[in-house]
Amino acid sequence: MDPMLEIAASGGFGLMAGALSGFLGMGGGAILAPLLVLVLGVDQHRAQGISLAALVPPVGLPALISYRRSGVLVRGGLVGLLILGFLGGAAFGAWLAHRIPTRQLGWFFISFLVVSAVRALWSLRAGHIEPSVSPEQPQWVGVPIGAVAGVMSGLLGVGGGIVALPLLRRFAGLGRLEAQATTMAMMLPPIGLPAVFVYASEQGGLPWAMLIAVAVGFTIGTGVGAHWAGSAKPKLAALIYAGFLSLMAALLLLRT
Numbered sequence: 001m002d003p004m005l006e007i008a009a010s011g012g013f014g015l016m017a018g019a020l021s022g023f024l025g026m027g028g029g030a031i032l033a034p035l036l037v038l039v040l041g042v043d044q045h046r047a048q049g050i051s052l053a054a055l056v057p058p059v060g061l062p063a064l065i066s067y068r069r070s071g072v073l074v075r076g077g078l079v080g081l082l083i084l085g086f087l088g089g090a091a092f093g094a095w096l097a098h099r100i101p102t103r104q105l106g107w108f109f110i111s112f113l114v115v116s117a118v119r120a121l122w123s124l125r126a127g128h129i130e131p132s133v134s135p136e137q138p139q140w141v142g143v144p145i146g147a148v149a150g151v152m153s154g155l156l157g158v159g160g161g162i163v164a165l166p167l168l169r170r171f172a173g174l175g176r177l178e179a180q181a182t183t184m185a186m187m188l189p190p191i192g193l194p195a196v197f198v199y200a201s202e203q204g205g206l207p208w209a210m211l212i213a214v215a216v217g218f219t220i221g222t223g224v225g226a227h228w229a230g231s232a233k234p235k236l237a238a239l240i241y242a243g244f245l246s247l248m249a250a251l252l253l254l255r256t
Contacts, residue, residue: 006040007213013039014054014214018221021161022063023229024180024241028218029055029158030113034248037106038255044106048097048157049199049206052192054214055159060184062223067181074185078142078172082186085146086153086160087194093154094198106252109156113249116162120242141171146186154195159187176237180229184222 013035017028029051036047068074097105145167149160161183168179200206229237 003209007209009040010036010210011213011217014217015221016217017214018059018218019225020221020240020244021060021159021218022066022184022222022225022227024165024225024237028161028221029153029156030116030162031244031248032214032218033109033157034113034252038251044102044109045098045199046203046206048105048109049196049203050211050214051157051159052094052153052199053196053206053211054218055187056190056192056196057215057219058188059215059219060187060222062219063226063229064181064184064188066223066226067177067184067229070177072177072181074178074181075139076185078139079182079185081139081142082146082149082164082182083189083191085143085148086150086186086191087146089147089150089152090154090160090192091194091198093151093156094195094202095154096151097155097157098198098202110249110252112152112156112158113245113252117242117245117249119166120238120245139172145171149186150191150195153192154198157199159192161187177229184226 013032016035017032020031021028029048032054033044033047033051036042036050037044042050064074100108145164146160148167149164152158152163153160161180164183164186165179168174168182169176172179174182196206
């Protein structure tokens with residue numbers, strides 16, 4: 001593909017992933033990495049490195065501002081503990097990813113998408129879309145939640161929100177919008193930087209022009225997605241979430 005078209009496509013993918021991230025509260029890497037693999041033919045390891053690096057800048061800031069203007073609560077102490085746990089797991093996950101062959105890593109990524117989609121649909125069926133908010137839950141749960149999100153982020157190149165979001169709702173007692181805003185706040189600092197260093201060193205560098213295009217598109221997209229998040233019905237959001245993950249998994253499976 002022509003380099004300029006590749007950069008333009010990367011920006012478009014970033015816009016799409018950012019819109020979904022702002023709308024659903026996940027990092028966007030679960031959509032971005034598959035698009036890079038499927039459309040641009042990028043190697044799985046390289047696609048994950050690009051996805052992680054593009055999320056290092058505070059691309060979720062427009063979304064977080066939109067959530068806060070809507071009155072959504074963000075617990076600063078919990079966010080700090082999430083970040084602490086994330087930093088400890090991200091580099092290890094990235095190191096582990098480069099010990100796994102590309103084909104096997106691709107299968108693992110597909111399995112992760114399928115499990116995430118099934119979990120969302122099961123929650124929808126079971127009626128657990130909006131659990132009761134429990135402010136008394138201990139904030140220390142942020143450390144293990146952040147650590148798990150960090151490992152999976154480094155391993156699969158996802159932003160971490162897709163992992164942290166259901167854990168925050170299950171173990172921290174957060175409602176949908178509060179959990180989404182919390183994951184956005186968690187990803188504002190460059191918490192993926194340790195994992196990006198591992199990916200860059202293992203691959204001899206990353207394509208910076210493509211990264212900038214993805215980051216710009218993502219930043220614009222998050223603001224747009226977050227604007228619509230507050231008015232979306234929880235069941236609709238869950239269906240969209242599961243649908244996109246299932247689509248990406250199916251397309252990657254057909255390509256394998």
